[in-house]
Structures are given as C-alpha cells and as structure tokens.
Amino acid sequence: MTKIAIEIVVNGEPRYCSVEARMTFADCLRHELGLTGTHLGCEHGVCGACTVLVDGASVRSCLMLAVQADKADVRTIEGVADKDGRLHPLQEAFRRNHGLQCGYCTPGMIMTLLEFLAENPAPTEAQVRDAISGNICRCTGYQRIVAAALDAAEELRAAGSAQPVDTPAAKRVGVSA
C-alpha cells in the first residue's frame, strides 16, 4: 500500500515517518515513533485514553489519521515531565493524591487536564469533573483524579507564570519549567 511521508514535531523534536493513509495517529505514535505512553482503550473515540495535544488542543489520536498530523506540533505524555525527568506539577499531584491505579487511562487524563488547566487555572470540582467526563477510568472512581487536578491547579497558581502549564511543545523546549 502506498505510503505517505509526514513530518511532525513531537515533544519538541522533529520526527519523520512514512505511513499508510489509513493509519491512525495513535498507531503512528505508538508503533512508528515508539511513543507507547499514549494508550488505546476503545479505538472508537469514547474512552479518551489516547488523548494527545495537537497544536495545543486535546485530540483523540485514535480518531485522527496520522497524515492529518503532518506539520503539526504534538505533545504526548512522554513530553510532560521536563527533560531531566522532573515530573510536571500535574504528574506530581497525581502521585501525591493517588490519582492512578492501573495507569492505563492516566496519560489521556493528564493530557486532557493540561489543556483544561491552561484554560481554567482556578477550576471548581464540578468543572474538573466536566473536563474529564470524556475520559473513562475504571479503577479510581475519578475521585482522586479530581483531587489531583484541583491540587495541581493550586500548585500551578502558587508557582505563578514561572510554570507555564500548556505551552505548545515546540515553544516549550528550552523553557526552564
């Protein structure tokens, strides 16, 4: 089958690959680029496990074709902690609040919440629940994910502008978080 060359900036790094037109972006990330942190739960756009940020906006990578990501600036879970491995405050908050059990939905939850907290740095509990209502978690009952999001929001507010929540990945390279 014909392959199409695409070029994507992923977590600040330019990446090149050659994919069939029908390949989903999720499969491209996972199997062509080796970024297996993005998970597939349903492959029909309901569970949200495969959520990544494309040009700063959350996207279900199972419902997007890889060729549609050509020239896009993409951020995945692998690009959330800083380069020397220090966790992002949202990741720290998940850990502190036990916001994950099996961890399978976690990358999608974090990518969804990164976008949300950038738009709404001081959310209410109800707003957080609404924000993650498109991400299914079977383990936690959501309670500790919600707690983590509220905790992270507070941390990020306290840190002020020194801690950009959701700068698109390419621009974020070189920024000391």
Next chain:
Amino acid sequence: MNADAVSHASVIGAAIPRIEDGALLVGKGHYIDDIPMPGVLHVAVVRSTVAHALIRRIDTEAARLVAGVHAILTIEELLPALADGRMPLGGGTSDKRDINTPFVLAKGEVAYVGEAVAIVVAEGRYIAEDAAARVEIDYDLLDVVHDAREALLPDSPKVRRELASNVLNTFNVGYGDVAAAFAAAAHVVRDELWQHRGCGQSIEGRGVLAEPRPADGGLCVWSSTQMPNALFNMLAQMLGMDDTRLRVITPDVGGGFGPKYCIYPEEIAVAAAARLLSRPLKWIEDRRETFISSVQERDQYWTVEVAVDAEARILGIRGRLLHDQGAYAPKPVNLPYNSATAMTGPYIVPAYAMEVVIALTNKVPVSSVRGAGYPQAAFAMERMMDLVASQLGLDRAEVRRRNLIPPSKMPYAKPMKARSGAGMVYDSGDYPASQAEVLAAAGWNDFPARKAKALEQGRYIGIGMANAVKGTGRGPFESGTVNVSASGQVSVFTGAAAMGQGLATALAQICGSELGVAPEQIHVIAGDTATSPLGLGGFASRQLVTAGSSVHLAAKAVASKAKRLAAHIMEVDEDQLELNDGRVRVRGGNNSVSLGELARILRGAPGYGFPGDIEPGLSSAQYWRTDALAYANACHVVEVAVDIEVCDVTIERYVAIHDSGRLVNPMIVDGQITGGIVHGIGNALYELMGYDDTAQPITTTLAEYLLPTATEVPHIETLYRETVSPANPLGVKGVGEAGTIPAAAAIISAIEDALSPFSIRISNTPLTPEMLFDTIAAARSRGLSASP
C-alpha cells in the same frame, strides 16, 4: 522518605505514594502492547457472527491472497500443536476437560457471537484485519437460547448439539429447619429479583505475546492476565511442552476486574501458532472483542421468601437462584455458589434453603466480575430487608440492627462451607457499630424531615442503605520470597498478580517494615513464573492477605537470619541488634554491617569457609497457608434525587464505612474502596450488556454500554474501622471488591425511597432511565398520585 525513619510503625499504615507510579506517570509503563519484539507478527481473530450454527465450510482462500498474510489457522491447522482442541477446566485442581469447557477454536459448531473460529497471522494488525474480513464462513443456523429462563423450558433448543440438557448443574445450599421457620412466622415477604452485572471493562483489554525460542525449544509468553501461573500450567499441558522451557510473564496490566481471571482460547491459540510458525506472535483484544469474548457476569433471577417474627427478626429464608452461565464454563462455576452462600451476609438467619440452577445460553461465557456473585447476594438480601421494613412499617435501619450479628458472637460460624471445604467463620468485626457510625455520619435520622420538605417543593429525594460482608484472602496460599542480593538490593518475588491495585507498594511496605528498608528502594517482581514458579494470582480480594502474609513471614525470616549472622560477625548478642537503613546495627552503638555485606557472605566463596549453622543465601521463600477467609464488612448510605419526568437519578451524597482490618496503606485502600463503589454505581444505573432475541449482542461499544464517567459520580465520603483480623499474621482483610458489593443495593433502596409517593418496588439492577420511566408510568396508570 528518610530511610532512617523507617520502622515498623511508620511503614505499615502509612499513606505513602506508590512505588509503581513513577513510570506510569511519564508514559514508561510496559503494558502488553508496548513490549518491543523484533520480527513480531500480528494476529486478528475471526469470530462467529451468529449465536448458534453449524460451520459448514471455512473458505480462507481470498484471505490468504492478501499481501502480508503469513497464515490462517483453524482448529484443523492448530491441532498438531495442541494436546487437545478443547480447553481444560481452568482453575480446578485437575486438568480435566468436559463438554462445557470452551474450544481453542470452534470445531464444527459455534455457540455464541464472538466465539473464535480462526486466527489470521500477518505482517501488521491492519493487514490481519483486512484478511480476517475476507475469511468466509458458511453457517447452518441453529435455534438459539437467549434467556436463562427459556433454557429450562422442556421444548427449548439446546445451546450446543452435544448437550442433553441446558442445565449445567443444580445444587442446594442451606441449613436449619426452614419449613418450621416459615410455619412459625408472623410475616412472610416474597419477591422476585433480576440482576445483571455487566462486563469488567478494564480500559486495557486482554492481550498475549508469544515468543518461541528456537535455540532451546523454549517459549516465553506475556499475557495481560490475573493468573500467570495458571496460564503457565495450562500452556504446558496444552502445548505438551517441557515446562522447564516455558515462562509466563505479566507485564503492567491495565486493569483486571475479574475477566482476566480466566485463561482464554486466544492465549492458547496464539502460543500454539507461534510454535507452529516459529515466529513471535501478538494478539491485542480490541474493545468490540471485549464485549463479545471476555467473560461477563450476566443474569441471575432470584425468587426469595423471608420469614420474620412479629419484631422483624428473621426466622428463615428460602428461594431459588437461576444463574445464566452463557455458552461455556471456562472454570468451575463458583459464582452462584458464592451468591448462595453469601446471601445471609451480616445477619443472623436461623434457617436457610437456596436452590441453585445453572443454565447455559448462547451468550458469552460467564465468570467473575469484581464482586463475583457477592453483589447479587447483597442485593437480594438487602432488598428483602427493605421489604420487611416497609411491610411491617419499621425503619429500614432498625430492621437491620435487630438482625445483625453482634460483636459478642464473633467469631461467628455460618453453618455453610466455603469453597475450600472449610467452615464459613466470620473472624471479626462489629457490624452494628459500623452501621450506627455511618448512619450518624450520613444524617439518616434527619432525612425524613428533609425529604418531606423537598417533596413540598416537588423534588423527589430518597435515602437508602445496604450492609455487606465479603470473605477475602482466598487460599490455599500465595508465594512470597524476600531476597537480599550482594549489592544490598532487597527484592520481593510473588505469584500474586499486579493489575493496578498497588500490590508492589503494599508488599514493599510489609517487607520494608521488617528489614528497615524504605519501600521505594525495594524491587517487587510479581507474576513471572521464572522467579515465582508457585503461585495462584489475583482474584477474590486475596493478595494483600495471602501474598502479604507470606512476604511478612519471609521478611521476618530474612531479618532474623541477618541478625544471627551479624551477631556472629560482630560478636554481640542478637538481641542487641536492630535493622534500619539497610544495615544491622548494634543498638545505641556505632558498629553495623550492611545487608549487602551479609548477603555476600551468605552467597559463599569457592572452597572457603562458611559461617556456623546458617543456611546459604540471605533470602526466604514462604507459602503462608490458609483455607479460612478474613471477612471484611461495609455499610453504605446513599442519597439520591430522582427527576420523575426524564427519570434521571442523581446521587447527591454517598457515605460508606468499611472495616477492612488493619490498613497497610490507607490511601491505596481508599482508592480501592472508592473505585469499587463506582463500579457498583455502574451496576446500579448504567451497565447493561444487551442481547436481542437471537442472542446478538447490541452493546458492543462504550457509547452503547455505559460506564460511569466523572460527572455521574458524586464525591464519595469514606469512613474506616480497623478491626484487626485474627485470621492472618498481618491482621488484614482484602479491599478489592468490598466497595462494589453493597453499592447497587443501597442506590436502588434510595431510589425506591425517593419514589415512595408512588409505592414503587424496584427489584432489579441495572435500573436504566427507560426502566424507571416504565415503572413510574405503570404506577401512575394504577392511579397512584405523585403527591405526598
């Protein structure tokens, strides 16, 4: 954590963050589909599209022509690599197979939509699926059994042609003189209940990766399973291979919830095909396959009568339980036995008789989903307690209080047997105190006034409650090995299977508390048959109790050995020594020796001397044995608001108390309980695995089968009591399923209370908006007004 601060008191009982989390938070977990495997080929499964048919012909010619296809295998092609085309009964004490175990691939007949018929092996998954769509199967349709009640009718078709009857088994559970109890009763209440549990729906589906190792004829199999050792045993038998060349590993598992407790045909077929083709093969279940091939816990139909005296004290219970088993029984059918033996729950029931009938249907096979028969038992019992209360005009909590087993009667023997054959002995707990505490926290006594006020404003609010008891820590044992290597690295090996519960952290806390080592410095290797050849795995809320106890004993043995050797080296008495910070120290002095140095001595050196009467190796393997269970208890109180026009139910408040024995990590416990409750909310209101009259599944996406999302779920308030269990060395009880068990009963109780102006009785779960609408409409047509 400051390693100096590590002590028994600080580590067990501490709500420390999990040691698992670091990798999972940054996308570095290793789930089954993340394992790099050069040269791997991909498998797609061709499944039956009809619920019951003869297979006249399988035409694979068009499929074979798809570029990139390596093989298409039906049972005929796979048989040379198999001891038998039929799976042995999983999880039993023998390898026997019978006419109810599934086939590795269908053999001439299919008995449910989703049954595996052939596998396609190709360069990539997309190609494999292209080819699978081109496999043509000619079916001769046969009559279908789509309902367990119809399966029992004399003229019912048979689920499979090999069956003489659709009844898989019948048995009776009970004790005491039930007839006399009913004869003496002041009141008898009766009801019929229908219950449905749905699917496990871990967000990661099942999956298997098999790597043949041609150099030595070996095979390494990774599977997203709760049962690595059971899979090892079944593979060894089914592949007829030298089991010293076989290894099964569980990678990170993205949730279990019961369905991964079974060993599946795909795990055998993929491993056999990998050996036939001498290539690594991988199959990853997609979500549609979850709905049509992973076990479900489906329908139970209960008919129950309860006899009480004039004071609402239970005299006896009798009834019949019909259990829908689906098309096959991959394991011994334990669920209805769990249900029947668990029904009397936390109450004193002097006489009990439950007739159990297990019927086969042309649907996906049934085995456990979180709770495993217990939620149905709690639902049946708790709904009957509400019925007693309403018929006698008593408060629902008061009726329960009068019947709860008091703490003075602990340990309390129910005159029934657990699966192990041991008596059912409730080891500990104070059920009346649990109930009283949660009722007070939830404002139970104030509720009628609030309800009346809401009703004046046209709002229908209700409160409900349910108690539960869960036997946890099923034996006979779980392995736990603690080893200190010469580098000083402390490792724990166990046959228990991690699937997201925080097992590694809990075991590291238990081990670390004995050795004076911080939990995050301990490696926990769970579910690898090369390092834990003996093990049972993850089921029945058992792993903290069983693996925890073994690790506790192993760590104690290692600590004792380390002290003995250190005393010998440092020429001091053992009782002067303590372990902390990875060293054995003389209490109050500077002299110390590291665990690593002790391990180096105990690994020996060629031909050199060896200390005294100490066994080689700074390690200990323990298999703490148990047949008894540690019984956890819970009481949940729920407030709901029902919109009677659109029949939407909002859970406005949820307060739960759990007595789960000693808590090793309260944060992990709370995560388990809360997650379990939300599973129960799904069971109560949303989750229905639907089939039409031809047994075609009609909910095969997560848009049709509804899981609770964050906006349906309230903030859940949890309370804990810690009655130390005398049933194990740690004093713990399991927590994986307890949250789920009373949830649906409490929620339905609250909805019924909210709708009390309509005099509605609700005897089923799930209660979907459509069902609620029909129920309210029927009440209205009976002329019952909606006014208070």
